[in-house]
Amino acid sequence: MGYWMHSYKIKGKNFWDIPIHGNMSWGWRKLLSVRALVRPFIWYAIRDGKLANAWNDNWCESSPLRQFITPRRIHNAGFNMQTTVSGLVDGQNGWRWPVAWHDLYPVLNDLDLPILVPDSSDWLIWKDRNGTPMSFSSGEVWDNIRSRADVVHWVDFVWFSQCIPRHSFHMWLVIKNKLKTQDRMSIWDAGSETNLNLMCCPLCRYDKDSRDHLFFRCSFSSHVWNMVKDLAYMANVDSSWSSVMAWSQMHASSKSAEAIVGKLVVAASPYFIWQERNSRLFTPNNRTAPMIANIVLQTVSVTTRI
Known part of the structure; x- marks a missing residue:
């Protein structure tokens, strides 16, 4: 990366201004x-x-200097936009910029004069978010520039080494309430508001489906849940989404066999219930609650080899 950026400077171009x-x-x-x-x-x-x-590169605590020193003042002081750090230093005697700049830009008063080393070229380094020099790597770059949000308690509940990726991705959508359920669609599509108001849950034919209704207040999904939860060591978890999330908060980071089976069952149940919900909307095929429960248990059994 250092050579890549240097090559553009050698060609007379500034990487930041291309x-x-x-x-x-x-x-x-x-x-x-x-x-x-x-x-x-x-x-x-x-x-x-x-x-x-x-002016443009990061080399001191107040860099880049161009963020507060205007090009007009730079040129009026006898410099140009291509001036390097060596052009600012008068040997070991001090800075070459005008004395008036110390009053105009007080931050310059705190800059330490760099000790120039002849016959030794400047070199690029990577500093992390805390300002600590680090070895450059793609992983280090990503860790520093990626978007960040508050840490959530359920991350280990969704993503863990034994998880089924497609179930975990679906579970992430469920937790974030991003599924295209009827309650959300009625808000998005104002043009068909009347028709959407007539829609009902395709599983129980009662009430409009929503995240909390489907998992697991709906009589169909509640039947599925009650058939699988006992075998997942979750007998005390009722058919409400808040109860499931309360269980997840207590067992998210647990590596016990019981917790892993429970997390697999919790992820598989919404996945196959949502699959059945969509199947009933778009095809004439219907499966019973015991059939869905059996699919959930078979999937988890194969995954855990129990």
Whole structure:
């Protein structure tokens, strides 16, 4: 990565200012589009000061200096936009910028004068979110630029080493309430509000289906749940979604056989109930609650080899 960025400076271009245009390849456009994300983490370790751009690159605590020093003041002080860090340092005597800048930009008063090392080129380093220099790797980059949210208690309840990926993904949608249930569709599609108001749960033919209705207040899904939960060591969990999530909070990180079987059953039950719900909406095929419960138990049995 260091050579890649240096090569653009050697060609007289600044990596941070390259415009994105239609003639570029898809890969280059994607790389250039994330500049704002990665820029705070890419720093120069100053040696001879001849590679780090004084205004645009990160090389001191107040970098980049261009965020508060305007191009007009830069040029009025006798510098240009290509000035490197070495151009700001007058040997070991101090900074070359105007004395007036110390009053205009007080943060400059706290900058330590870099000790330039002749015949030793500046080099790029990666600093993490805490400002600690790290070895560059794709994993380190992703960990720093990825979107972050509050840690949820159910992460180990959904994703664990024995999980069935398609069930876990579906479970994630259920927990986030992102399934296209009738209660949500009635809000999205205002043009067919009357027809949607007439819709009812295709499993029990009573009430509009929703996340909490399907898992597991619906008489059909409640029948399925009551047939499988005892075998999953969850006899004390009732047919409400809040009760299921309360159980998950207590057992999410547990690695016991009982907890793993329970997590597999909880993920498989909504998956196959939702599958049956969609089947009844779009096909004439109907399966009974005992059939769905048997599929859940067979799937978990094969996965755990019990």
